[in-house]
Every structure is written in structure tokens, then in C-alpha cells.
Amino acid sequence: MALRRRPPAGTTTQDERRLARDFAGLVAALDDPDPTTRRWAARDLEAHREASPALVARLAVETDVSVREVILTSLTCLGDDTAVDGLIQALRSEDALLRNGAIVALQQLPDAVAPRMEALLADPDSDVRIFAVRVLESLRHPRVEDWLLEVIERDAHLNVCATAVDLLGEVASPRARAPLEALKRRFPDEPYIQFAADLALRRIGEV
Amino acid sequence: MKQILVIDDAATVRLYHRGILESGGYRVTEAVNGVEGLERVAETAFDLYFVDVNMPVLDGYGFLRELRSRDGPQPPAIMVSTEAGEQDRRLALEVGASHYMIKPVRPETLLACARLLLGERSTP
Numbered sequence: 001m002a003l004r005r006r007p008p009a010g011t012t013t014q015d016e017r018r019l020a021r022d023f024a025g026l027v028a029a030l031d032d033p034d035p036t037t038r039r040w041a042a043r044d045l046e047a048h049r050e051a052s053p054a055l056v057a058r059l060a061v062e063t064d065v066s067v068r069e070v071i072l073t074s075l076t077c078l079g080d081d082t083a084v085d086g087l088i089q090a091l092r093s094e095d096a097l098l099r100n101g102a103i104v105a106l107q108q109l110p111d112a113v114a115p116r117m118e119a120l121l122a123d124p125d126s127d128v129r130i131f132a133v134r135v136l137e138s139l140r141h142p143r144v145e146d147w148l149l150e151v152i153e154r155d156a157h158l159n160v161c162a163t164a165v166d167l168l169g170e171v172a173s174p175r176a177r178a179p180l181e182a183l184k185r186r187f188p189d190e191p192y193i194q195f196a197a198d199l200a201l202r203r204i205g206e207v
Numbered sequence: 208m209k210q211i212l213v214i215d216d217a218a219t220v221r222l223y224h225r226g227i228l229e230s231g232g233y234r235v236t237e238a239v240n241g242v243e244g245l246e247r248v249a250e251t252a253f254d255l256y257f258v259d260v261n262m263p264v265l266d267g268y269g270f271l272r273e274l275r276s277r278d279g280p281q282p283p284a285i286m287v288s289t290e291a292g293e294q295d296r297r298l299a300l301e302v303g304a305s306h307y308m309i310k311p312v313r314p315e316t317l318l319a320c321a322r323l324l325l326g327e328r329s330t331p
Contacts, residue, residue, distance in 0.1 A: 094294045097268070100261055130289050134261065159289050162311045166217045192311030195226075196219045 027054045035064040042067060046074035056086030059098075068101060076105045084112045088120065091131045103131055107138040114141055121147060126157040133163045145171050152183045162192055169200040177204055208234045209325055210251060214244040214270060215259035215287070220310070224257055224287075227314045228321060241265025245273060253282055255325055258304070260288035260295065268302050275303035283324040287312060 021029070021044065029041035042058070045051035052075065059071045075083040087109075090102035106113050113135060120132035133151060136144050148171070151164040161183060168176055180197045187193040211233045213224045225235045236251060238244040240262040247253075256274075258267040265273075267286055275281060283305035288295060291309050299307045305324055308316070 094292060096260065096290065096292075096295045096298055100266060103261075104263070127290060127292070138263075159291075159310065163289055166219045169217075169219045190311065191314055192223060195223050199219055199222065 023048050023050065027051070030054060030058045035067050038062070038064065038067045039070050042070040042074050046077045049078070049080070052078050052080050052082035052086065056082060056089070059086060059090060065097065068098065072101045072105045076108050079109050079112050081112075084109060084116065088116065091120075091128055092125070099131060103134050104138075106135045110139050110141040113139060114143065117143075117147055118150075121151060121155075126160055129155065129157065129160045130163050133160065133167065137167055145173060145176065148172075149176055149179045153179050158187065158190060158193070161187065162190075162196065165193060165196040165200060169196060169203060172200050172204055174204055177201060180204075208232065209254040210234045210236065211255045211257065211321065212236050212238060212244060212247055212251075212253045213257045214238045214241065214262070214267070215257075216240055216262040217259070220259065220287075223311075224317065227317050228257075230314075231318045231321065233321065241267065241270030241273070244270050248274065252280070255282055255321060256284040257321075258284055258286050260286055260290065260299065268298060271299075271302040271304060285320060285324065 026041045026045050026048070029037050030045070032038050032041070038058070042055060045055060055071050055075050055078070059068065059075070062068045062071060075087060084106070087102045087105050090098050093099050117132065120135075121129055123129050123132070129151075133148070136147060145168075148164045148168050152161050152168065155161055155164070165180070165183065168180065172180070180201050184194055184197045211228050213221055213228070213235055215221045215224070216239050221237045225237065228235050236247055236253070238247050242265045244256075244258070258270055260267040271284055271286070274284070281303070284303060285306045285308055286299040286304040287308045287310055288299075289310045296307045306320055308320065
């Protein structure tokens with residue numbers, strides 16, 4: 001007869017995860033000391049519409065990268081106002097990995113992000129505006145070019161405009177021609193702006 | 208001729224860096240993310256890396272972390288990012304970057320940094 005090996009004490013097995021667990025239990029498990037338990041809880045909370053506040057709260061303090069990734073995935077699947085607000089809040093984090101994860105998550109939520117994009121692009125913090133432009137990189141939304149043109153026409157910050165003109169090189173239509181020319185006039189001594197705007201203009205000319 | 212690998216998901220940035228570095232006499236290879244960067248590293252012995260921080264698939268931190276965990280020569284790496292935060296800079300150095308530059312980088316600064324890290328004082 002084959003011996004069945006017991007799992008080491010303190011680990012969470014696939015079977016445990018399959019046990020029926022209620023919402024309160026899963027929320028409590030988000031604070032478990034074992035990252036595996038937290039990861040499964042975050043994964044299973046994806047099925048609970050009311051889970052976003054708990055996931056957002058955990059995201060703010062979670063240090064385990066794998067748990068954090070699952071929380072971001074669950075928040076993306078939930079995609080409600082609380083989830084999106086939590087992801088936007090993560091853009092203000094000092095933690096670069098968390099910020100990058102939040103950007104990727106927000107890119108998956110074009111309809112939820114769109115109503116907030118103008119406020120993000122007007123944020124007093126230039127870093128947040130840069131992250132907002134980076135959200136636009138993969139945001140499948142018909143207003144992406146409009147937002148980018150607003151950035152290069154209005155934003156006074158070099159790095160924000162540089163990030164936007166990078167992306168315009170890929171998505172710009174002929175109506176971007178005048179704003180790109182104006183951007184070059186606004187930053188006449190910035191080699192990168194001149195280079196990127198010229199490249200975008202050449203690409204428009206080829207369209 | 209010294210070989211430099213430029214890793215950035217933005218085609219405009221890759222072209223910009225390539226133009227500057229080639230004007231300085233270097234041979235440049237491009238990669239669009241960290242995974243492609245590791246593939247290029249397996250094919251060529253580079254003298255210097257320019258690595259963007261934020262990229263899909265595998266970001267600059269992941270690329271350098273993987274690279275620095277390997278045995279063998281460890282050429283210098285310059286991380287380039289739009290983020291100017293102290294924690295970003297610290298994390299870059301922790302994963303093995305030799306230097307951290309904020310985008311957009313001026314051509315003369317880019318070349319000066321490359322020459323310094325390649326141990327060259329004068330024009331190559």
C-alpha cells in the first residue's frame with residue numbers, strides 16, 4: 001500500500017483552497033502570514049463583487065510580489081469604481097514595481113479609466129501625469145490620440161511631453177501635425193523632443 | 208568596435224539612442240523588452256547595456272536581476288527612466304545598474320556616460 005505523504009504543517013494545499021470559503025473568511029485570509037494563503041484568498045475573492053475594498057486595502061500593504069500580482073489581476077477582473085480608484089492610488093506609490101503593476105492593470109480597463117483620464121492628465125504631480133500617459137500606451141480607447149494631443153499642447157513638463165510624443169509616434173494621425181509643430185516650438189532646445197516630434201511628423205507624412 | 212545593447216519598448220527612444228551611440232562610434236543592437244534583451248545577450252558579448260525601466264513582458268529591473276545572477280563577465284548597465292524618484296534610483300542600483308539616467312537624455316550626456324562606463328576618456 002502506498003503511503004500518502006502529509007503536507008508540511010502551515011502550508012496551504014490545493015484541496016484546502018477548494019474548500020468552500022465564505023467572503024468573510026477570504027477577506028480574513030488576506031491578512032494571513034502565509035503568502036500562499038493570501039495568494040489563494042486574493043484569487044478567490046475575484047468572484048466576489050464586494051471584494052474590491054479589501055483587495056485595495058491589502059494591495060497598499062502587501063510586500064509579496066506574487067500575492068500583489070494576484071491582487072492586481074483580481075482588481076482588474078472586478079474593474080469597479082473602487083478597484084479602479086485603488087489602482088489609480090497605486091500610481092502614487094513610491095514602489096516602482098507596484099506602480100508598474102497598476103499601470104498594466106489600468107491598461108486593461110479602458111471604459112473604467114476613460115472618465116478619469118482627464119483628471120489624471122491634469123494631476124499636479126508630473127510623475128502621475130507621466131504614468132497616466134503610460135496607461136494610454138496600451139489603452140484600447142478611441143480618445144487616446146485626443147488625450148495625447150492635449151498633453152503636448154498644454155503640459156509644461158518636459159518629461160510628460162516626451163512620454164506623450166513617444167506614443168504619438170505610433171498613433172498620430174494627420175491632425176497631430178500642427179500640435180507636433182507647436183511642441184517643437186515650445187521646446188526648441190530639447191534634442192529629444194525635436195527628434196521624436198520629427199519622427200512622428202515623418203510617419204504622419206507616410207500615412 | 209564596442210557593442211552596446213539598447214533595450215526599450217519605445218521605438219522612438221531606441222532610434223534616438225541608436226543614432227547618438229552610433230555617432231559616437233559604437234555598434235548598437237536593439238531589443239524591445241527584457242526577454243528579447245536576454246536573447247540578444249545569449250548571442251553577443253556586449254560591452255554596455257542601456258536599459259529602460261518600464262517595459263512589458265520583462266521590465267528593466269527583471270532583466271538586470273536575471274543578468275546579474277549569472278556567472279561570467281558583468282558589463283556595466285545604464286538604466287534609463289522617466290521616473291526621478293529616489294526609490295526608483297535605489298532599486299535600479301540594487302538590481303545591478305551602474306548608473307541611472309532620467310529621460311529624455313541629452314546626446315552629449317548619453318555619450319559621456321557611455322564613454323565613462325566603457326573606460327574611455329576620449330572620442331572612440
